[in-house]
Amino acid sequence: MHDDQVDVTTETVATLIQEQFPQWSGKPIRLLSSTGTVNAVFRIGDDLSARFPLRLADPAKTLAVLEQEAQASAELAQVCRFPVPEPVGLGKPGAGYPMPWSVQTWLPGTVAFEADPSGSDDFAEDLAAFIAALRDADTRGRSFRGQGRGGVLTDHDEWMATCFEESEGLLDVDRLRQMWSHFRELPRKGADVMTHGDLIPGNVLVAGDRLSGVLDTGGFGPADPALDLVGAWHLLQSGPREVLRRRLASDDLEWERGKAWAFQQAMGLVWYYAETNPTMSALGRRTLDRILQ
Structure with a gap:
């Protein structure tokens, strides 16, 4: 998926486990088929998963990111009633793999890409409860760290220009440029709240038509209160989307800013x-279609 991608095999993972976590040696190791774009994920036995960053980066910087993600995941687990992975350990480079890597608890469930809950009001209620719980968490004086989605919309103008250029022939770029011209002008109101930051189908687990768990919690942190509303567009059809909006009491401005963040993310995916x-490209198209409607 990436020009600087590092391949990881089950043999490499088995060697790393044997050398660094011998207590798990002998457990079956399985590469998980995933739509994920950041990590290769391997299941270790029945109750653990190992995540290996896909893009080559400085090991020291990667370790700092993984340590921060572990801390964020542990913090989110304390404020959320829905199951989330909890950090277990950090691995070192070795066996031909050049970066640190992480181990988490394994969560059962089916990702929302495979078990689409988009038409369920019950799922929308659960998703709203998850977002509300994060919003209620104490920021402890922290504010948005200034990278990625969740800060100032106009900071993404350069990236959006790239997306529009690359999307010629794929999308109705003229119409989408007009939409971004509207979105980027939406004013910010309200202080930062704690957010998940990436509520897409691949990060949500479903059992029946209910939310059974949330993955990729390492981005838990302070951001625009509208940021987690991306889930309304990535995960829900129009009826359940309104259920979520009512449950969160989102006013018109916050709702439009949530739509803007979903638009920004979807444009890059396509x-x-x-x-x-x-699958990720199709997610971007579906989200844009929902916004355009």
């Missing part, structure tokens, strides 16, 4: 993963 991750 063209970047058009050949290498068709």
Whole structure:
């Protein structure tokens, strides 16, 4: 998926486990089929998973990111009633793999890409309860760290210009440029709250038509209160989307800013993963379609 991607095999993972976590030696190791774009994920036995960053980066910087993600995941687990992975350990480079890596608890369930809950009011209620619980968590004086989605919309103008250029021939770029011209002008109101930051189908687990767990919690942190509303567009059809909005009491401005963050994310998915991750590209198209409607 990426020009700087590092391949990881089950043999490499088995060697790393044997050398660094011998207490888990002998457990079956299985590469998980995943739409994920950041990590290769391996299941270790029945109750653990190992995550290996896909893009080559400085090991010291990668370790700092993994340590921060572990801390964030542990903090989120304390404020959320829904199951989330909890950090277990950090591995070191070795066996030909050049970066640190992480181990978490394994959560049962089916990702929302496979068990689509988009038409369920009950799922929308659960998703709203999850977002509300995070919003109620104490920021402890922290504010948005200034990277990625969740800060100032106009900070993403350069990226959006790239997306529009790369999307020529794939999307109705003229119409989408007009939409971004509207979105980027939406004023910010309200202090930062704690957010998940990436509520897409691949990060949500479903049992029946209910939310059974949330993955990729390492981005838990302070951001725009509208940020987690991306889930309304990535995960829900129009009826359940209104259920979530009512449950969270989102006013018109917050709702539009949530739509803006979903738009920003979706625009990047369509063209970047058009050949290498068709499921993620299709997610971007579906989200844009929902916004355009």
